[in-house]
Amino acid sequence: MPIEKDSVLPARLDAIDRKILKELQDDGRITNVELARRVGISAPPCLRRVRALEEAGFIKGYRALLDEKMLGYEVAVFAMVHLASQAETDLAAFEDFVRKQPLVRECWMLSGEIDFVLKCVAPDLKTFQAFVEKLTSAPNVRNVKTSLVLRNSKDAAMVPMED
Structure with missing residues (x-):
């Protein structure tokens, strides 16, 4: 079901919506004109669809990146x-x-023995070690x-x- 002007985005995306999402993932700097060309529609409805996808x-x-x-x-x-x-x-x-730690790139809460896994970056091991000391002394951290x-x-x- 195509997205019409001022319509609510359907729960199920159509093929054009999926193509728009794929193209924007591949190149978020693509112009609306080029995006419209790649997905096979004109620029004005393409822009409306992108805005509806954003709003939804x-x-x-x-x-x-x-x-x-x-x-x-x-x-x-x-x-x-x-x-x-785990309260x-x-x-x-x-x-x-x-969220306040700049070296943490990602934080995922897990089920099982580990409560959280953090993906971290640091300029060197010394800096990361200082962060680990801060992390281990944070309230409620067991290990x-x-x-x-x-x-x-x-x-x-x-x-x-997927197509």
Whole structure:
């Protein structure tokens, strides 16, 4: 079902919506005219569709993907955090603490023995060690286990868009 002007986005995306999402994932800087050409519609309805996808939350934002190593962040580490309590207030307090830590790139709450896994970067091991000391002394943290990244075999920031 195509998106009409001023309409609410349908719960199910049509083929053109999916093509738009795929093209924007591949190149978020593409012009609307080029995007419209690639998906096979004219520019005005293409722009309306993109805006509707943004408003509906399918498109969360646009950003540049930076190379952390070129910017001096040579060390990548995963930190597995076990909390002393899993009460909702304690989980929320830990998440708030993590959001304020610039070296933490991602934070995922998990089920099982580990409560959170953090993907972190640092310019060197000394800086990361100082961060780990701060992390282990954070309220409600029982223990932290870290694994240094040796190599990244895949780093896909995109959602699979099957045809």
